[in-house]
Amino acid sequence: MKFIDEACISVQSGNGGAGCVSFRREKYIPRGGPDGGDGGRGGDVVLQTTTTKRTLYHLQFKKLYKSKNGGGGSGNNRTGKCGEPLAIDLPLGTLVYNVDSETLLKDLVDPGEVFVVVQGGRGGLGNARFKSSTNRTPRFAQPGELGQILNLRLELKLLADVGLVGLPNAGKSTLVSAMSSARPKIADYPFTTLTPNLGVVQTHRREPFIVADIPGLIEGAHKGTGLGIRFLRHVERTRVLVHLVDVAAVDPDDPLKDFHTINRELREYSPALADKPQLLVLNKMDVGWAQDAATFFTQAYGKDDMLKISAAGGSGLDQLTMVLCDLLDRLDKEESEEGA
Numbered sequence: 001m002k003f004i005d006e007a008c009i010s011v012q013s014g015n016g017g018a019g020c021v022s023f024r025r026e027k028y029i030p031r032g033g034p035d036g037g038d039g040g041r042g043g044d045v046v047l048q049t050t051t052t053k054r055t056l057y058h059l060q061f062k063k064l065y066k067s068k069n070g071g072g073g074s075g076n077n078r079t080g081k082c083g084e085p086l087a088i089d090l091p092l093g094t095l096v097y098n099v100d101s102e103t104l105l106k107d108l109v110d111p112g113e114v115f116v117v118v119q120g121g122r123g124g125l126g127n128a129r130f131k132s133s134t135n136r137t138p139r140f141a142q143p144g145e146l147g148q149i150l151n152l153r154l155e156l157k158l159l160a161d162v163g164l165v166g167l168p169n170a171g172k173s174t175l176v177s178a179m180s181s182a183r184p185k186i187a188d189y190p191f192t193t194l195t196p197n198l199g200v201v202q203t204h205r206r207e208p209f210i211v212a213d214i215p216g217l218i219e220g221a222h223k224g225t226g227l228g229i230r231f232l233r234h235v236e237r238t239r240v241l242v243h244l245v246d247v248a249a250v251d252p253d254d255p256l257k258d259f260h261t262i263n264r265e266l267r268e269y270s271p272a273l274a275d276k277p278q279l280l281v282l283n284k285m286d287v288g289w290a291q292d293a294a295t296f297f298t299q300a301y302g303k304d305d306m307l308k309i310s311a312a313g314g315s316g317l318d319q320l321t322m323v324l325c326d327l328l329d330r331l332d333k334e335e336s337e338e339g340a
C-alpha cells in the first residue's frame with residue numbers, strides 16, 4: 001500500500017429535516033389543533049482515529065464525504081428521523097486544517113479520539129410548536145437548517161518516540177528491523193527506503209516505544225534534493241533523534257563530513273528539529289577498518305559520547321535500547337514535572 005501523508009477532502013453534514021404542517025383529524029375531535037412534528041437533525045461528519053490505519057491512502061479515491069439528511073417531521077407530532085452521522089477513520093497523528101482559512105482545526109493524537117468536524121443542520125420546528133393563544137392554527141413550519149461544507153487538508157505527522165536520521169545506506173532500516181518486528185526493505189544502495197516505517201521496540205524496562213525510520217537525507221535535502229525533505233516532518237514530533245553514522249564510510253580526511261551534512265539539513269529544515277535531544281550512534285562497527293575509522297571520528301569530534309553498534313551483527317543494540325529507555329524516562333519525568 002502506498003504511503004500517502006496528505007489528502008484534501010470536503011466534508012458536508014446533513015441538512016436538518018423540515019418541520020411539518022399538519023392538523024389533528026379524528027372522528028369526534030373536531031379542530032384537533034396543529035400536530036406537525038419537528039424535522040430530524042442532519043447527520044454530523046466525525047473524524048475518528050484508528051490504529052488500523054497508518055496512512056491517508058484510503059482517502060485518495062473520493063473527494064466529498066457527506067452524511068445523511070434528517071427526515072421531515074410528520075403529523076401526530078412525530079419528529080423526523082435523525083440523519084446518520086458519517087465517520088471517517090484516520091491514522092494517529094493526523095492534523096486537520098481548514099483549507100479556506102488555513103487554520104488548524106484539530107490534531108488527532110489519541111487512539112479512539114472522535115472529533116465532530118461539521119455538525120448536522122438542526123431540524124425545523126413543526127407547526128405544533130407555533131400554536132399560541134393568538135394563533136391556534138399556525139399554517140407554517142420551519143424548514144430544516146442546511147448542513148455545512150468544509151474543505152479540509154489532512155496532514156499526517158507520524159507519532160513516534162525516536163526518529164532515525166542519517167545518510168542513505170547508513171543502516172537505519174537494518175537498525176529498525178533489528179530492534180523491532182518491523183521488516184523494512186534493506187539493501188546495499190542509497191534510497192532503499194522510500195517511505196517512513198514505524199517499529200515498536202519491546203523492552204522489559206518500560207512500556208514499548210516507537211522508532212520511525214525515514215528515507216535517508218542528503219546534502220540539499222531541505223531544498224528538495226533526494227527524498228528526505230518530504231519525510232522530515234515525520235520525525236518532527238519524535239522526542240529523540242538517533243543520528244546514525246556509517247562508520248565504514250567515514251572519510252579519514254574529513255571524518256565529520258556526513259555528520260555535519262545531516263545536522264545542517266536538519267537545521268535548515270527546522271531549528272527545533274535540530275535542537276531535539278540527539279543520540280550519536282556509529283554503525284557498522286563490524287567492518288574491518290571500523291576501529292580506525294571510529295578513532296578518526298572521535299578525535300575530530302573531540303569527545304566520546306556516542307554509541308558504537310553493528311545493526312547487522314547485533315552488537316551494542318541492548319545498550320542502545322537501554323540508553324534510549326533512560327532518555328525517554330528522563331523526558332517523561334521532565335514533562336510530568338513541567339506539567340505539575
Ligand SMILES: Nc1nc2c(ncn2[C@@H]2O[C@H](COP(=O)(O)OP(=O)(O)OP(=O)(O)O)[C@@H](O)[C@H]2O)c(=O)[nH]1
Pocket residue numbers: 166167168169170171172173174175185186187188189190191192193194214215216217283284285286287309310311312313
Ligand atoms: N557490515 C555492516 N553492514 C550493515 C550494517 N547495517 C547495515 N548494513 C548494510 O548497509 C546497507 C544499507 O542498509 P539499510 O538498512 O538499507 O540502510 P538505510 O540507512 O535504511 O538506507 P536508505 O533506506 O537508503 O536510507 C545494507 O546492505 C545493510 O546490509 C552493519 O552494522 N554492518
Ligand SMILES: [Mg+2]
Pocket residue numbers: 172173174184185186192193213214215216
Ligand atoms: Mg532504509
